[in-house]
Amino acid sequence: MSTAVEYAKDFGADLHVATVLPDFGMPVVRGFFPDDFQEKAQSDIEDKLAVFCDEHIASKIGAHSVVRVGNVYEEILKLADEISCDLIVMASHRPELKDYLLGPNAARVVRHANCSVLVVWD
Template identity: 55%
Template sequence: MARTILLPIDLSDPHSWDKSLPEALTLLGPDGVLHVVSVLPDFGLAQVGTFFGRDFEKKALHEFGERLGEWVSTNIPDGIEAHPHVLHGTIYDEILRAAEKLGVDVIVMGSHRPALQDYLLGPNAARVVRHARCSVYVVRG
């Protein structure tokens, strides 16, 4: 059983967590902590950011945080210590950074059905598996 688990989810895609959430709850020890993270991607190129208003990023992060908090309240059973974390940047980088910062025992994440170009694992899951310093449990979607 794991003491601390990181569960990355995509709020817009239930397949990112419909199978990985039950697995994470099964692996979580009786006094364990579940860290639920969701990543709001950045704009990428600076030129793209100029098309949005000054407060867009701040408002988007705030709304994203509210949605993640609601997701945790709705989907995590009572009695489980769960902490939502909004991350901002490149998905796999932010997941790896959060795992390090939080000192988690294992990352439990879903992986979509692969296309030919990313056969076996999706690109984010594959990068997390290759670079994580902790165990990674990938649940096939």
């Protein structure tokens, strides 16, 4: 996160901090969760992400928290297009062999984004 904050400060940009929840409403998994689970989980994450942004980022730059539901890389790409993003900064774990075969979310974002992508190893 610090890399994204530094870039935003250096370039006078706003930072959109996004997280993507899995879609628990899919027929395969819907029956394993209470009816209102998706809404409660999303509301809880929205509150926590907003607090995180306020406490750790907002005093330094303009920060916006965004919670999406769905496929991680697809939702990141949609958001980037919606806000006319100039740069996507995302964390990624160090790749393992299976990631080269299956493709992690970061790799998919890099391949399909309409803007530059900076991947920061965590």
